[in-house]
Amino acid sequence: MATTITRVVARDIRFPTSRELHGSDALNVDPDYSAAHVVLETDAPGGLAGHGLAFTTGRGTEVVVAGVRAYAPLVEGRTLESIVADLGGFWRSLALESQIRWLGPEKGVIHMALAAIVNAVWDLYAKAEGKPLWKLLADMEPERLASCIDFRYIEDAITPADVVEILRRNAGSRREREEELARNGYPAYTTSAAWLGYPDDKLRALCRAGTAAGWSAFKMKVGASLEDDIRRARLIREEIGPDARLMMDANQRWGVSEAIENMSELTAFDPWWIEEPTSPDDVLGHARIRQAIAPVRVATGEHVQNRIVFKQLMQAEAIDFCQLDACRLGGVNEVLAVLFMAARFGIPVCPHSGGVGLGECVQHFSFFDYVAVSASLEDRAVEYVDHLHEHFLHPVVVAGGRYRLPTFPGYCVAIHDDSFATYEFPEGEVWREPAAAPV
Amino acid sequence: MATTITRVVARDIRFPTSRELHGSDALNVDPDYSAAHVVLETDAPGGLAGHGLAFTTGRGTEVVVAGVRAYAPLVEGRTLESIVADLGGFWRSLALESQIRWLGPEKGVIHMALAAIVNAVWDLYAKAEGKPLWKLLADMEPERLASCIDFRYIEDAITPADVVEILRRNAGSRREREEELARNGYPAYTTSAAWLGYPDDKLRALCRAGTAAGWSAFKMKVGASLEDDIRRARLIREEIGPDARLMMDANQRWGVSEAIENMSELTAFDPWWIEEPTSPDDVLGHARIRQAIAPVRVATGEHVQNRIVFKQLMQAEAIDFCQLDACRLGGVNEVLAVLFMAARFGIPVCPHSGGVGLGECVQHFSFFDYVAVSASLEDRAVEYVDHLHEHFLHPVVVAGGRYRLPTFPGYCVAIHDDSFATYEFPEGEVWREPAAAPV
Numbered sequence: 001m002a003t004t005i006t007r008v009v010a011r012d013i014r015f016p017t018s019r020e021l022h023g024s025d026a027l028n029v030d031p032d033y034s035a036a037h038v039v040l041e042t043d044a045p046g047g048l049a050g051h052g053l054a055f056t057t058g059r060g061t062e063v064v065v066a067g068v069r070a071y072a073p074l075v076e077g078r079t080l081e082s083i084v085a086d087l088g089g090f091w092r093s094l095a096l097e098s099q100i101r102w103l104g105p106e107k108g109v110i111h112m113a114l115a116a117i118v119n120a121v122w123d124l125y126a127k128a129e130g131k132p133l134w135k136l137l138a139d140m141e142p143e144r145l146a147s148c149i150d151f152r153y154i155e156d157a158i159t160p161a162d163v164v165e166i167l168r169r170n171a172g173s174r175r176e177r178e179e180e181l182a183r184n185g186y187p188a189y190t191t192s193a194a195w196l197g198y199p200d201d202k203l204r205a206l207c208r209a210g211t212a213a214g215w216s217a218f219k220m221k222v223g224a225s226l227e228d229d230i231r232r233a234r235l236i237r238e239e240i241g242p243d244a245r246l247m248m249d250a251n252q253r254w255g256v257s258e259a260i261e262n263m264s265e266l267t268a269f270d271p272w273w274i275e276e277p278t279s280p281d282d283v284l285g286h287a288r289i290r291q292a293i294a295p296v297r298v299a300t301g302e303h304v305q306n307r308i309v310f311k312q313l314m315q316a317e318a319i320d321f322c323q324l325d326a327c328r329l330g331g332v333n334e335v336l337a338v339l340f341m342a343a344r345f346g347i348p349v350c351p352h353s354g355g356v357g358l359g360e361c362v363q364h365f366s367f368f369d370y371v372a373v374s375a376s377l378e379d380r381a382v383e384y385v386d387h388l389h390e391h392f393l394h395p396v397v398v399a400g401g402r403y404r405l406p407t408f409p410g411y412c413v414a415i416h417d418d419s420f421a422t423y424e425f426p427e428g429e430v431w432r433e434p435a436a437a438p439v
Numbered sequence: 440m441a442t443t444i445t446r447v448v449a450r451d452i453r454f455p456t457s458r459e460l461h462g463s464d465a466l467n468v469d470p471d472y473s474a475a476h477v478v479l480e481t482d483a484p485g486g487l488a489g490h491g492l493a494f495t496t497g498r499g500t501e502v503v504v505a506g507v508r509a510y511a512p513l514v515e516g517r518t519l520e521s522i523v524a525d526l527g528g529f530w531r532s533l534a535l536e537s538q539i540r541w542l543g544p545e546k547g548v549i550h551m552a553l554a555a556i557v558n559a560v561w562d563l564y565a566k567a568e569g570k571p572l573w574k575l576l577a578d579m580e581p582e583r584l585a586s587c588i589d590f591r592y593i594e595d596a597i598t599p600a601d602v603v604e605i606l607r608r609n610a611g612s613r614r615e616r617e618e619e620l621a622r623n624g625y626p627a628y629t630t631s632a633a634w635l636g637y638p639d640d641k642l643r644a645l646c647r648a649g650t651a652a653g654w655s656a657f658k659m660k661v662g663a664s665l666e667d668d669i670r671r672a673r674l675i676r677e678e679i680g681p682d683a684r685l686m687m688d689a690n691q692r693w694g695v696s697e698a699i700e701n702m703s704e705l706t707a708f709d710p711w712w713i714e715e716p717t718s719p720d721d722v723l724g725h726a727r728i729r730q731a732i733a734p735v736r737v738a739t740g741e742h743v744q745n746r747i748v749f750k751q752l753m754q755a756e757a758i759d760f761c762q763l764d765a766c767r768l769g770g771v772n773e774v775l776a777v778l779f780m781a782a783r784f785g786i787p788v789c790p791h792s793g794g795v796g797l798g799e800c801v802q803h804f805s806f807f808d809y810v811a812v813s814a815s816l817e818d819r820a821v822e823y824v825d826h827l828h829e830h831f832l833h834p835v836v837v838a839g840g841r842y843r844l845p846t847f848p849g850y851c852v853a854i855h856d857d858s859f860a861t862y863e864f865p866e867g868e869v870w871r872e873p874a875a876a877p878v
Contacts, residue, residue, distance in 0.1 A: 063542060066501060109543075255591060284751045284755060
């Protein structure tokens with residue numbers, strides 16, 4: 001019997017993280033971690049539903065919710081079976097919708113709204129199959145998996161035949177890698193220790209606690225003041241020692257020349273990478289920076305809008321690490337495109353996480369990547385931020401500096417009803433107190 | 440006495456142009472020309488108000504309206520004087536808003552919403568000064584004009600000193616060019632003759648009528664089927680003759696290799712340019728296409744999201760013509776950035792027009808460009824589409840294939856009340872008839 005999507009429920013949920021300066025960096029000075037959260041209700045027995053989200057940072061979340069509602073008529077009334085029969089066609093029916101497409105195309109608000117819906121569809125599909133997303137993807141026939149990807153505008157970098165070839169090449173050894181992941185999990189690094197808004201003593205204490213908890217890779221925020229960056233980098237290096245990895249993240253604060261100049265100073269602290277040294281839109285700028293600051297490596301991706309910009313970052317040899325985001329890209333289908341391009345170009349994928357619900361999403365891609373795509377853990381780690389996981393029915397499990405393999409069916413972004421009661425905007429308890437209203 | 444902006448009114452207005460296939464092309468098969476329209480109400484006597492818009496194509500316009508409303512609290516209560524005292528700072532206060540920025544940054548829905556507001560602010564300013572926008576810009580002190588531009592991420596292509604130098608260089612001769620424009624207007628080309636949805640006999644008739652009306656530059660839509668493109672190109676060439684300019688517009692329908700292959704066939708019809716041969720996001724793809732199809736020239740811009748992508752298109756020698764859009768870029772301030780970069784790179788600006796209200800906006804930039812920036816008409820023409828101008832209080836005036844110099848104070852996108860009564864979505868008359876509801 002067919003399962004029909006009866007209703008698309010889009011909600012605005014915001015956590016007042018700015019009150020403690022969690023998540024603060026050189027451009028995002030006061031984020032309230034938030035999401036446009038989507039539930040695809042169905043007529044299936046037992047309340048089967050698909051959950052997805054697009055991460056935001058507070059004000060404007062309602063605009064993404066409006067984007068979800070604009071797409072809703074294209075999804076309501078469809079059966080899961082009809083969607084699953086042509087997952088690539090489903091994606092295109094939204095991304096290329098003949099009038100809505102003008103609002104992107106394939107970027108920004110409308111693409112984030114698409115991502116939330118597409119992710120919810122894959123959650124629904126994975127639940128219906130009783131598998132976690134990573135496993136659902138790993139078990140798909142190569143040709144069918146390739147058919148989920150929209151190759152328009154990336155055929156000059158990857159083809160369906162390339163995807164099939166990569167999957168077949170890894171098929172023989174994938175069982176071993178699945179077992180390894182079940183035993184050991186997947187490497188992670190922490191961003192929880194060094195937000196820009198934290199004072200020095202808090203930084204020291206968090207680095208010490210992180211090291212004690214088994215972390216050996218730490219990310220610090222830079223970009224507001226070079227003098228501060230140098231002081232903080234020295235302090236963090238003192239705490240974590242010379243062998244731990246230290247990532248630096250400028251969050252787009254610099255122009256091209258400024259990035260090159262500042263990194264010539266910060267290279268003394270042996271950064272493992274510099275992340276978002278300039279605008280995410282500036283492919284050529286990233287390429288110039290990378291060339292100038294080698295051997296320091298360049299990472300970017302949390303704000304890279306779609307597969308077309310990632311393609312160019314790879315073609316131009318502008319990045320050493322691909323930090324794709326599960327809901328800035330157009331959901332699972334487009335993430336697949338980027339994973340396979342990265343494998344072709346030999347670029348490690350270290351997904352963007354943190355925020356709210358991002359770890360819950362992206363872990364699946366890294367597990368899938370190791371099982372079926374890159375088949376490598378070298379130079380790879382998933383970001384981890386220790387915030388807000390308690391709101392999820394199936395939060396990520398991270399221990400000893402590694403993500404543990406998820407086994408729950410689905411894509412794991414269902415949020416507790418209690419959390420909506422407290423944090424939904426603007427009706428939730430926390431937003432109804434006058435003092436708590438965002439400025 | 441200060442003028443305070445008391446309220447931001449954002450409305451969704453849609454014209455059912457898809458019923459006649461006006462505006463149809465290879466990707467936009469059924470546009471309903473629409474806009475998120477903004478009025479900045481003030482407390483000034485006589486109902487002084489600023490008008491702006493962001494052009495859209497129907498469904499999803501409400502998402503841009505939601506974007507405008509997200510910015511409204513940053514504008515309401517401000518005085519015109521405080522904004523005008525630091526126009527660059529005003530622009531940054533919206534574009535870099537610490538939470539909303541996540542939804543772009545500087546692209547898509549949220550950037551279009553910003554454009555509508557920024558354009559309305561300039562309209563208000565120009566009206567308060569009693570000048571048309573082009574004249575307001577031309578009369579500004581060079582240093583002050585430069586201060587309107589956000590140079591972040593483009594300092595490697597243009598600096599404030601470059602802007603000042605360009606303006607000073609042209610200052611001595613500008614009066615002559617103003618007089619010339621008042622006499623002769625500015626060259627235009629027509630897109631009204633050759634929409635993709637039009638049958639051959641209608642094409643022929645429109646080309647003949649266009650030639651009779653003084654047009655010597657025609658744009659045709661291509662990209663749906665090469666065979667059709669060839670047949671239609673031949674037919675149009677027969678009608679307009681060998682000397683008229685024939686622009687071709689693929690509206691992003693092709694991949695990189697496909698564009699190169701198809702243009703090798705279409706070059707037989709002597710196209711003046713190929714527009715949007717592939718994704719507007721693909722700088723490197725445009726560069727490859729341009730190199731491969733020379734001497735046919737490459738134009739793009741109506742979907743280019745911001746100054747950072749235009750910078751790269753120029754740096755990579757990927758385009759021969761810059762077709763900036765007045766409300767996809769972040770309004771007047773960012774258009775200025777692109778105009779000056781184009782002048783530095785020696786690339787003619789032929790703005791995107793058509794839609795609804797776009798000609799009313801962009802004409803000011805071309806007039807300003809000739810007076811003060813490029814000081815050249817060579818290889819330059821503003822697009823013209825003969826639709827929907829009747830809804831504007833001060834529509835463009837085009838005669839003999841040229842835009843006439845606007846003399847009304849402001850930026851000319853105020854819409855008649857009657858038009859809102861008929862076309863506002865979903866309350867307007869035309870949308871209340873059940874048969875007229877969009878599918």
